[in-house]
Amino acid sequence: xxxxxxxxxxxxxxxxxxxxxxxxxxxxxxxxxxxxxxxxxxxxxxxxxxxxxxxxxxxxxxxxxxxxxxxxxxxxxxxxxxxxxxxxxxxxxxxxxxxxxxxxxxxxxxxxxxxxxxxxxxxxxxxxxxxxxxxxxxxxxxxxxxxxxxxxxxxxxxxxxxxxxxxxxxxxxxxxxxxxxxxxxxxxxxxxxxxxxxxxxxxxxxxxxxxxxxxxxxxxxxxxxxxxxxxxxxxxxxxxxxxxxxxxxxxxxxxxxxxxxxxxxxxxxxxxxxxxxxxxxxxxxxxxxxxxxxxxxxxxxxxxxxxxxxxxxxxxxxxxxxxxxxxxxxxxxxxxxxxxxxxxxxx
Amino acid sequence: xxxxxxxxxxxxxxxxxxxxxxxxxxxxxxxxxxxxxxxxxxxxxxxxxxxxxxxxxxxxxxxxxxxxxxxxxxxxxxxxxxxxxxxxxxxxxxxxxxxxxxxxxxxxxxxxxxxxxxxxxxxxxxxxxxxxxxxxxxxxxxxxxxxxxxxxxxxxxxxxxxxxxxxxxxxxxxxxxxxxxxxxxxxxxxxxxxxxxxxxxxxxxxxxxxxxxxxxxxxxxxxxxxxxxxxxxxxxxxxxxxxxxxxxxxxxxxxxxxx
Numbered sequence: 001x002x003x004x005x006x007x008x009x010x011x012x013x014x015x016x017x018x019x020x021x022x023x024x025x026x027x028x029x030x031x032x033x034x035x036x037x038x039x040x041x042x043x044x045x046x047x048x049x050x051x052x053x054x055x056x057x058x059x060x061x062x063x064x065x066x067x068x069x070x071x072x073x074x075x076x077x078x079x080x081x082x083x084x085x086x087x088x089x090x091x092x093x094x095x096x097x098x099x100x101x102x103x104x105x106x107x108x109x110x111x112x113x114x115x116x117x118x119x120x121x122x123x124x125x126x127x128x129x130x131x132x133x134x135x136x137x138x139x140x141x142x143x144x145x146x147x148x149x150x151x152x153x154x155x156x157x158x159x160x161x162x163x164x165x166x167x168x169x170x171x172x173x174x175x176x177x178x179x180x181x182x183x184x185x186x187x188x189x190x191x192x193x194x195x196x197x198x199x200x201x202x203x204x205x206x207x208x209x210x211x212x213x214x215x216x217x218x219x220x221x222x223x224x225x226x227x228x229x230x231x232x233x234x235x236x237x238x239x240x241x242x243x244x245x246x247x248x249x250x251x252x253x254x255x256x257x258x259x260x261x262x263x264x265x266x267x268x269x270x271x272x273x274x275x276x277x278x279x280x281x282x283x284x285x286x287x288x289x290x291x292x293x294x295x296x297x298x299x300x301x302x303x304x305x306x307x308x309x310x311x312x313x314x315x316x317x318x319x320x321x322x323x324x325x326x327x328x329x330x331x332x333x334x335x336x337x338x339x340x341x342x343x344x345x346x347x
Numbered sequence: 348x349x350x351x352x353x354x355x356x357x358x359x360x361x362x363x364x365x366x367x368x369x370x371x372x373x374x375x376x377x378x379x380x381x382x383x384x385x386x387x388x389x390x391x392x393x394x395x396x397x398x399x400x401x402x403x404x405x406x407x408x409x410x411x412x413x414x415x416x417x418x419x420x421x422x423x424x425x426x427x428x429x430x431x432x433x434x435x436x437x438x439x440x441x442x443x444x445x446x447x448x449x450x451x452x453x454x455x456x457x458x459x460x461x462x463x464x465x466x467x468x469x470x471x472x473x474x475x476x477x478x479x480x481x482x483x484x485x486x487x488x489x490x491x492x493x494x495x496x497x498x499x500x501x502x503x504x505x506x507x508x509x510x511x512x513x514x515x516x517x518x519x520x521x522x523x524x525x526x527x528x529x530x531x532x533x534x535x536x537x538x539x540x541x542x543x544x545x546x547x548x549x550x551x552x553x554x555x556x557x558x559x560x561x562x563x564x565x566x567x568x569x570x571x572x573x574x575x576x577x578x579x580x581x582x583x584x585x586x587x588x589x590x591x592x593x594x595x596x597x598x599x600x601x602x603x604x605x606x
Contacts, residue, residue, distance in 0.1 A: 026491045026492060026495045026499055027491065027492060028492055029492045029494035029495070030492075030494060030495055030496070209466070212467075213466045213467045213469065214465070214466060214467060215459045215461065215467065217467075218452060218455075218456075218459050218467060221445070221447075221448055221452065222445050222448060222452065222456055222457075225445035225446065225447045225448055226443075226444070226445045226446065228441070228443070229441070229442075229443040229444055229445050229456070230445065230456065230457070231406065231427070232401075232404075232406060232427065232437070232439055232441075232443040233427065233431075233443055233456040233457035233458075234426070234427035234428040234430070234431050234457035234458070235456065235457045236428070292445065292447045292448070293447055
């Protein structure tokens with residue numbers, strides 16, 4: 001195209017407006033530190049916490065059993081946290097996923113009890129989760145209701161529907177016909193590695209590709225950064241938001257099945273207690289509370305830190321009542337750190 | 348240039364109105380632009396300039412009854428995506444960039460390139476972005492790596508990104524909404540030269556600005572918007588700039604056009 005050879009071609013060095021802005025050497029890609037500094041920092045904090053535990057309770061932390069226990073419980077919230085990263089990058093939040101975990105298990109038990117194949121029951125749960133997410137996404141993306149408010153509402157709605165459908169009672173998952181799914185979801189692999197941990201790794205890779213190597217993922221970043229700009233450039237903001245909420249819904253369903261099969265029982269209170277861990281994992285992982293920035297790797301490490309704190313505090317002999325306080329401290333500290341970093345980058 | 352009615356315009360608006368709640372921002376707009384023509388759109392704040400171009404771009408949907416034609420064809424279910432698909436690109440007043448994202452993500456915003464597997468062609472987009480920056484923005488090769496965020500750029504450079512982006516997709520019509528706002532003198536000069544080059548390449552442009560000294564030298568026709576209506580449609584060669592200025596002042600005082 002010959003249109004604009006003159007554009008900015010002459011005098012391009014003449015009037016760089018601010019000295020401050022040109023301080024950064026932009027001829028190279030931003031340094032590894034600038035691009036992944038946060039992730040490196042998070043990784044270092046994670047390693048430090050592990051070292052502290054190792055020093056304070058070497059008897060516990062030098063044996064594999066603590067790690068296997070850790071690998072079986074952490075995935076319950078970490079799988080959802082990976083998907084929630086997408087929602088938070090778009091600048092939204094979902095508080096209803098604990099209820100979605102339980103609601104999708106209702107579909108699973110219904111389909112299974114009514115003679116459906118195990119695979120169909122599995123799909124029914126995932127679809128239920130995705131639909132619940134789509135409902136959230138529609139209310140947020142299309143109707144424009146603030147996510148923090150509306151997902152509290154849908155949380156009660158989903159939980160209420162589930163309790164009503166189950167009449168408040170649970171459902172045992174001990175039928176031998178369920179064994180294949182049990183093996184796939186929560187079986188034990190080499191040296192007793194829990195399958196759910198393998199799923200975390202697989203899903204982390206898939207979701208990394210979705211976030212960083214797909215158009216959808218691109219739009220997630222753009223919308224979270226500046227929704228108006230994205231809209232002006234033809235990005236479909238509504239559908240992208242529906243998409244991210246559907247993703248959380250589907251992953252909540254998956255995690256709900258893992259949590260239930262791990263204990264071979266579907267408790268009607270399934271999901272309670274996962275809310276804080278999940279959100280903490282995302283923020284500790286460096287995803288921006290303002291939207292537009294975040295990473296799957298960060299959330300993965302963030303989730304491992306939260307999981308380690310869970311397991312470590314008790315094993316290290318610290319009074320278990322301190323767990324919540326430690327969590328609170330970690331979340332608050334990581335959010336403060338992010339705001340400080342953001343401000344420094346902006347100025 | 349005045350007998351252009353015979354030619355099929357690139358874009359034609361018939362009877363386009365746009366109402367937001369109780370405010371009617373555009374009233375019965377009839378407007379066209381021909382191939383190789385540069386139309387200046389003048390008007391005070393709130394005259395409806397930005398609404399008009401956002402309607403052309405499919406960002407706003409016109410009120411029922413309004414019709415938009417592209418090369419004689421009536422457009423239905425109009426959207427930004429479709430507008431960009433058939434070759435209308437806009438350099439927005441607000442530049443429509445995402446600050447925290449890399450230059451290449453901004454350049455390909457909304458039209459990301461994919462490889463055969465359906466995955467983003469990141470390497471290809473980076474390379475194209477680097478090429479665009481050296482070819483069109485005058486950065487000597489590798490002066491700015493496309494992985495840097497838009498945050499690190501100056502106002503003029505950001506404008507360069509917005510313009511290079513509009514050009515990359517082989518636009519038939521380039522709409523520029525106050526492109527000189529916040530630019531230094533020399534950056535403004537470059538932008539105006541760029542608008543002239545659009546015409547030389549046989550493409551069309553709509554140029555919106557407050558400053559008639561910027562608009563007048565580069566346009567073929569001038570449309571004056573006032574409170575959502577077209578107050579005057581002028582061929583530049585038929586009106587000297589002094590008369591145009593007097594007319595605009597008169598319009599601002601009395602609300603009616605007389606040149």
